[in-house]
Amino acid sequence: MAKNHVTTTINGEPVEFLCETQQTLLDVLRDELQLTGSKEGCASGDCGACSVMVDDRLVCSCLVMGVEAEGSSIETIEGMADGENLHPLQQKFLENAALQCGICTPGFLIAAKSLLEKNPDPTETEVRYWLAGNLCRCTGYDKIIRSVLEVAAEAKGA
Amino acid sequence: MSALQYKAPTSVDEAAALLAGASGEARVLAGGTDLLVQLRAAMIAPELIVDVKHIPELTSVSVEDGVYSIGAAAASAELHENADLFAMWPGVIEAMDLVGSTQIQGRASLGGNLCNASPAADSVPAMIAASAVCVIAGPNGTREVPVEDVATGPGQTSLAKGEFVVTIRLPKKAPRTGDAYLRFIPRTEMDIAVVGVGVCLTLDEGGVCTAARVSLGAVAARALLVKDAADALIGTKCDDAAMANLDAAAQAACSPINDKRGTIEFRTKVAGVLARRATAIALERARS
Amino acid sequence: MSGNANGYKWIGTRTIRPDGVDKVTGRAAFGADFALPGMLVGKILRSPHAHARILSIDSSKAEALPGVKAIVTSADFPEIPPSEAIKGSSPPNYRHLSQNLMAREKVLYDGHAVAAVAATSAAVASEALSLISVEYEVLPHVTDVLEAMKPDAPVLHDDLFTGGVEPKPDKPSNVAKRVEFAIGDIDAGFADADVVVERDYSTEGIHQGYIETHAVVANMGEDGQATIWCSSQGHFMVRQYTAGLLNMNIGDIKVTPAEIGGGFGGKTTVYLEPVALLLSRKSGHAIKMVMTRDEVFRATGPTSGSAMTIKIGAKKDGKITAAEADLKFFAGAFPGAPVHLGCMCGFTPYDIENVKAVGFDVVTNRPKAISYRAPGAPIAAFAIESAIDELAGKLNIEPLALREMNAAREGTRTAYGPTLGVVGFEETLEAAKTHPHFSEPLGPDQGRGIASGYWFNVGGESSASVSVNEDGSVTVTSGAPDIGGSRASLCIMAAEVFGIDIGEVRAVIGDTNATAFNRHTGGSRVTFALGMVVVNAAEDCIVQLRTAAAKIWDIDVEAVVWEEGEARPAGDNAGKFEPLSLGDLAAKTPMTGGPISSEKSSNVQGPGPAFGTHICDVEVDRETGHVKILRYTAIQDAGRAIHPGYVEGQMQGGVAQGIGWALNEEYIYGDDGRLQNPGFLDYRIPVASDLPMIDTVIVEVPNPTHPYGVRGVGEIPIIPPMAAVANAIEDAVGMRLTDLPMSPPKVLEALENGG
């Protein structure tokens, strides 16, 4: 079976890959490109662990076909920190113990970053609803929500 | 193993030709939030997938003389961000906005929600209430069909081979018209509707309801347009008595099933409750 | 950074976890993130039937498919006879474990593994599964616990005879065993009571719901040496169980732990590892297997559902005179429901003279139950704490006050034997009473519920080593996976003992060759038990460091003290020599007798039982039955919070799971015995918008057996929520809900029928 040749940009770098039509973008990231920071918790859009940005839209990479990525620009957790410098959300999650097992963390960070880019000053309710597609079974969400609100508040104060 | 083909045509005609010419099963891909789940679960096994998101008409929104034409594959998030559209048809846009999570919103489309033909699809009762019409293209040209005539049963549509939805048209809104959609789910997000109710109504200057459409989701094999429920409102000021009649008419129209998402009794009862609550919101909107 | 209010330098501070950066940047490698060159993909064929006899399995078509490299069925696994089911003194039952891994004569639940395939790609493996034809004779099935106990119920195992009853039954049944715990004279106790409440309760089967599905990479070397990479709650457990199931020597298997994406008790057994190893042996390639979410729900986890009857009697003044529980838990396809734990924990918060708790462990055509956070205790507590609330209502005593009147304290005898030592239950009640939440006014259709919970906590076999590196930094190597920040706690304790900066300490989870045996992470044991071993090892290092300094200064080791991270001359020698820091001493080890390190192993005892008390506010939509959680406060005795952030996190996470259990989570089986909701869409765990912030109050009544007073904290928080929610609903609308989950259709039905 002929594989599809796809040209994209991932975390700012041009990337080409070959994939089978059945492969999702998540399969491609994890299995073909060794970008395993995006996680598979369900493969059906329910858990958000696979969250990535495609052309500035937050999506579940398990519900995007690999071939659809042609010509698009993708951001994953691997591109969130600026070299050694963690993104303020990453730093805040660490300080606030907003992760326990950490499997949901990449998805939450990507989703939270996209929220703050759209809405720099969200209410608690807005944060909770924006992140409702990201499941966390360990934390009860409390410290995650607080971390997002604190980062927003600090950015406003700055 | 049969090789799955992926095509991304850039015109309506090209897409129609691809779909019509496929020897086996061909599927339109919009946001993929139903399609990819079904593919992964091996519920469907198409040989061709036609991604329609590269066709400009399918992803854009335009308005002409008060009539909105919404690309069938436009992502819900874009519709929600379109302030004019939202202000004009808050019920339809809110209904679509209820679909899944923020991530799902980045991809899910009205056309996909409609053509997936789930009886619980959230946008469908809202579109039916709003008198929305589909523009359907196919190998023999285009035709227009009211939204309520697209789904025929769970997973079944009236679309012929090679046909697909290009745009969804929302009519020019009469003055003092308001629409609303409410659904019941066990959680606050990420569930499929146990019951959904779309309402659109128009008032005269004295506040009397002159026109109404009430549509119920998830209480039958497809979304219902319930004339009796609308009639309970028309000619009234939507007072308590009218609301009670509406509640009863909505309940009477239900023929739901018992399943993992709800019981017959629960769905029937709550359909009446939500009909009242959605009407109250539509009323507010019609008045303001 | 210097000290904090408790007098310690690091204990009780919110340090950043050592594995944190990897986890926020996506670098941390979880179970499914590992790969070996040339590895194959393994997949499992599962039963579509709840109960059926396997007549034949024909895999010839699958074998012929290009790309298929190996297929295994139960015939490839050693059969474990009843006489060898138990190896050593403790679980598991290897015979049952083996039958659960791969069905033998019969499939016992929807999702039971029947065969496994290794192929060059996932697509080929999936196609191969569809080419295996299994001929079944479908048998009647039973998924309900009360149905399964009936004399005419379909029997799952014809060699299962109820244990714990005299005389031994002559017919097999689904009741695996009966347990009983009793003190006093139950009849006299009830005769003494002025008021008695009695009611039936039930709970559904629910899943741990970890976000990471089970995953493994396994490789069998040509020399018979096996290597396994996987995420689990115990890589030593994986090694031991795999060896036992495949008749291998434990020493021939090395298991390397991946980061684990949640377990909550559900990853304390093996499902994939022995299968992957066998496929590897047969194919000559490394094998990777990753479960789908559907497989996780159908074939792993869940915890028991139950049918319970609770009866409690009290004097008019509130003194409880007698309490009786009849608990029937289903275990799934093989025995092992945690019903004895429910019996042990349920009434322990109260000092009651006459107690009787009887439990039944019942098999049903569902996946085999496995631990879920405080196994058994939350189920019993739902019923018992509801009954306490009802009793308070009947006595017209405020429910918290009734608990205070009867609260267990040091010296209280438990129904299961031990007398309680220093415990902090009364302190949690006091903290609840004085919390602003307790007296905040409520609106219409709103209600407040209180519930408490008890867990005995666990110690167990623990091994760790502490080494001082050449530059004076310290490495702590332990063998218990870090599920929720235990590396941070171990670092804090080591830094405290050494008196050095936390940044100088690294905690590593070693593979099965790096340390001696460790019991799996579970029962809230790691910070307590591993902590104890790490503290002992660090203290041993300090003796070595003092000895080294004594050698350099040429004085007695008794004349050297260790203070603030350095050796100082003391007594007569005080001030005579410049103190030597950890770094100084580390650099001089070639002259002072060699590297400084210590490895300790111990079967740690005295884990320190603990209690929690929760306050929950709800609002009920009377027209739809929807229950909204408005406010929640969890109060718990943690002994000592080593890292308060992760203690709070355990509490908040447990509460969220408990709220899910209370309101919406349930296994839904169709009449055909198939699971209807094997996915997160319809198995409804709480999402962020379902919950409020979860307030926490950590009460610290130190555990006298631990150097820093630690008690386990992970289990307690899931025990009270179901009753707290039920009691709050009762307070809001005057209806007592007795069946979990309290989903909208049930709440609405209750309101219609009697509200």
Ligand SMILES: Cc1cc2nc3c(=O)[nH]c(=O)nc-3n(C[C@H](O)[C@H](O)[C@H](O)COP(=O)(O)OP(=O)(O)OC[C@H]3O[C@@H](n4cnc5c(N)ncnc54)[C@H](O)[C@@H]3O)c2cc1C
């Ligand atoms: C986690 C999750 C939560 C969800 N929650 C909800 C919810 O709350 N409410 C709800 O209603 N739905 C929900 N859904 C279902 C789904 O997201 C919606 O139905 C969505 O609107 C589908 O749109 P799509 O663009 O992704 O469709 P696709 O998946 O691309 O297509 C769906 C079907 O329609 C066909 N199709 C698509 N576009 C056209 C067209 N223009 N012409 C003809 N046929 C077409 C496709 O071939 C396919 O059969 C959820 C899905 C997920 C994964």
Ligand code: FES
């Ligand atoms: S893996 Fe994509 S949403 Fe769960």
Ligand code: FES
């Ligand atoms: S931290 Fe474990 S799932 Fe979120």
